[in-house]
Amino acid sequence: MQPSEMFVGSIDQGTTSTRFLIFNRDGEPVASHQVEFGQIYPHPGWHEHDPLELVSSVETCIAGAVQSFESQGHARTSIACVGITNQRETTVVWDHETGEPLHNAIVWTDTRSQSIVSELKTRPGASHLQSLCGLPLSTYSSATKLLWMLEHVPKVKDAFDRGTLAFGTVDAWLVYRLNGGVAANVFVSDSTNASRTMFVNLETLQYDDALLDFFGIKGKIHLPRIVPSSDPSAYGVIASGVLAQVPIMGCLGDQSSALVGQKGFSPGMAKNTYGTGCFLLYNVGEKPVISKHGLLATVAYDFGGKPVYALEGSIAVAGSGVKFLQNNLSFFQDSKEVNDLALTVEDNGGCVFVTAFSGLFAPYWIDDAKGTIFGITQYTQKGHIARATLEATCFQTKAILDAMEKDSGKALSELAVDGGMSNSDLAMQTQADLISIPVYRPKMRETTALGAAIAAGLAVGMWRNFAELRDINRAGGAVFEPQISREESATKFGQWEKAVRMSRGWIGSDTTQNQDGDRSTDGEKKSVAHEALPNNTNKATTNGPPTAPSENRGMGIPKAVPRQNASPLVSELVTSGGLGATLKVKTRTAANGDTDRDRNRDWDFSPAKTPLISVSGDLDDADEEDLFLELRKVEILQKLKKLRKLKLSYF
Ligand SMILES: Nc1ncnc2c1ncn2[C@@H]1O[C@H](COP(=O)(O)OP(=O)(O)O)[C@@H](O)[C@H]1O
Numbered sequence: 001m002q003p004s005e006m007f008v009g010s011i012d013q014g015t016t017s018t019r020f021l022i023f024n025r026d027g028e029p030v031a032s033h034q035v036e037f038g039q040i041y042p043h044p045g046w047h048e049h050d051p052l053e054l055v056s057s058v059e060t061c062i063a064g065a066v067q068s069f070e071s072q073g074h075a076r077t078s079i080a081c082v083g084i085t086n087q088r089e090t091t092v093v094w095d096h097e098t099g100e101p102l103h104n105a106i107v108w109t110d111t112r113s114q115s116i117v118s119e120l121k122t123r124p125g126a127s128h129l130q131s132l133c134g135l136p137l138s139t140y141s142s143a144t145k146l147l148w149m150l151e152h153v154p155k156v157k158d159a160f161d162r163g164t165l166a167f168g169t170v171d172a173w174l175v176y177r178l179n180g181g182v183a184a185n186v187f188v189s190d191s192t193n194a195s196r197t198m199f200v201n202l203e204t205l206q207y208d209d210a211l212l213d214f215f216g217i218k219g220k221i222h223l224p225r226i227v228p229s230s231d232p233s234a235y236g237v238i239a240s241g242v243l244a245q246v247p248i249m250g251c252l253g254d255q256s257s258a259l260v261g262q263k264g265f266s267p268g269m270a271k272n273t274y275g276t277g278c279f280l281l282y283n284v285g286e287k288p289v290i291s292k293h294g295l296l297a298t299v300a301y302d303f304g305g306k307p308v309y310a311l312e313g314s315i316a317v318a319g320s321g322v323k324f325l326q327n328n329l330s331f332f333q334d335s336k337e338v339n340d341l342a343l344t345v346e347d348n349g350g351c352v353f354v355t356a357f358s359g360l361f362a363p364y365w366i367d368d369a370k371g372t373i374f375g376i377t378q379y380t381q382k383g384h385i386a387r388a389t390l391e392a393t394c395f396q397t398k399a400i401l402d403a404m405e406k407d408s409g410k411a412l413s414e415l416a417v418d419g420g421m422s423n424s425d426l427a428m429q430t431q432a433d434l435i436s437i438p439v440y441r442p443k444m445r446e447t448t449a450l451g452a453a454i455a456a457g458l459a460v461g462m463w464r465n466f467a468e469l470r471d472i473n474r475a476g477g478a479v480f481e482p483q484i485s486r487e488e489s490a491t492k493f494g495q496w497e498k499a500v501r502m503s504r505g506w507i508g509s510d511t512t513q514n515q516d517g518d519r520s521t522d523g524e525k526k527s528v529a530h531e532a533l534p535n536n537t538n539k540a541t542t543n544g545p546p547t548a549p550s551e552n553r554g555m556g557i558p559k560a561v562p563r564q565n566a567s568p569l570v571s572e573l574v575t576s577g578g579l580g581a582t583l584k585v586k587t588r589t590a591a592n593g594d595t596d597r598d599r600n601r602d603w604d605f606s607p608a609k610t611p612l613i614s615v616s617g618d619l620d621d622a623d624e625e626d627l628f629l630e631l632r633k634v635e636i637l638q639k640l641k642k643l644r645k646l647k648l649s650y651f
């Protein structure tokens, strides 16, 4: 088949919907089909997908799009190959011997692993993880979701003990099942997806023993082979259905795919995708850049030669905020109505909505932030809240761009956008206003699907190089120019930053949420109080305190230490005055003598101006974690050189 006669299919398995698009060589979608699938929210903060439903949604979309394609007179045999793009980090586990899933997939937005994350942060080596894998320790990565399943799902733990546990992100699961599952056993993941697990070394793009050791899974679990994002043979062939025997030749995590679809192939190019969440990727070239300002280092694409890396700003809530107004608050029937609802009012009426449904991701990384609307009065209308919802993502994007400028030393001159929420003209105008640079929205916004089509098309020879992609989706885009002054923009942003500071600490002060999602009050036990922090409180682990060596606690699955047996004591608190004061904190799990949980940390502080921490009451395990988090904030403040004097009181 001549390249000009070829078509390429693209599976786009997103967080809220699945679609299949068929592109011609001009990069135009000629047929498509889309379905939504079940969103499972078993407890507050939990979010799951049924892995089998993800596969059947893909099959439905392929069948629907191919039907439409054929009805236009095309032959399905002209579909030369298929690419896959997918929601990242979402974690699937299955039995390697039977091919059957062992639990619902835990979605990237899910925050149930919060206490595991807190515990992991105290382990030796925790502060070095980000320099190896590019990601901060948070509930976001696949690793902590897998550890949660190992601790809480007996079927998963059994398979782990028997050596039959297979782990994969959604790409690996789809490739495996589309190839027919256990019979063909095509078990691979592309570099862009694999690098979101925290198991992969960003330089080598292979699993890193130190990382696997840290999470206690080295040699104990079946992991997909890591392969390039564009490859003629690694991904196998579709085993059944209307595209049976068509090869899969490309695969990219959806945000990498959008960068490719926007043809962000040169260092300095960036795109921002407003889907369920919102993700800004900035091409940094052939060397990863480890962020010092709350961003992630990630693989942009790996087309077989030298991989290309990106700095990423991840926002957990974008279109999902719009969906929240639609599904939970019944503000409208369809997402696109948010634009008109927001236009019923002139401004946000004083409302600022910190949409921290999954805590706050980049550049803040605040696990304990909760969704909060500030500024509600009798005056407040639905339109104000709709505006505030759209603005939330735009504000967070502004914070990310500021961080990106600090990390890269360069300011962006224009932002390319795509994804469902970018369809809102008001949201995109607001974005341009807040970042004071033009926002460019291409005419064809299925850039995520286009990226995977490009990855597959390059492997099959439909396109031979990037130059041949130049004219794809070039004409007919819209440009949103900033319409307010930088001063006005800065004032609005200041309000947002204040709201971010005030959105934290709701859960955990007088209300806690246990591992099963139940709420309970613990008002009597303790209080770990802190004062408001200055504006930028990101928690990039590269900036973390040094970790004192101790026995290798990174080995093995983290033990679920019964709370009643774990009563760590702060055995020593030492402060010494003067410049560069040192605080020593030693804690010990005393009741069961479990030295496995010993802590021993030193932090250096510049003198602080105001009291920042006061800890009172008996410390239990959770308190201890809180204390460490508080100390971490102080350490960050010190880095920001905002402190003059530290006073610490302990009762
Ligand atoms: N016209 C619109 N205005 C604002 N938000 C929209 C609009 N259309 C879709 N969305 C939002 O975009 C999201 C879907 O975007 P999409 O790029 O398909 O995301 P995903 O790949 O995560 O499923 C939904 O959360 C939806 O609320």
Ligand SMILES: O=P(O)(O)OC[C@H](O)CO
Binding pocket: 014, 015, 016, 086, 087, 088, 089, 108, 253, 254, 255, 275, 276, 277, 278
């Ligand atoms: O579903 P999206 O498009 O918001 O993307 C999800 C991301 O891949 C999560 O990292």
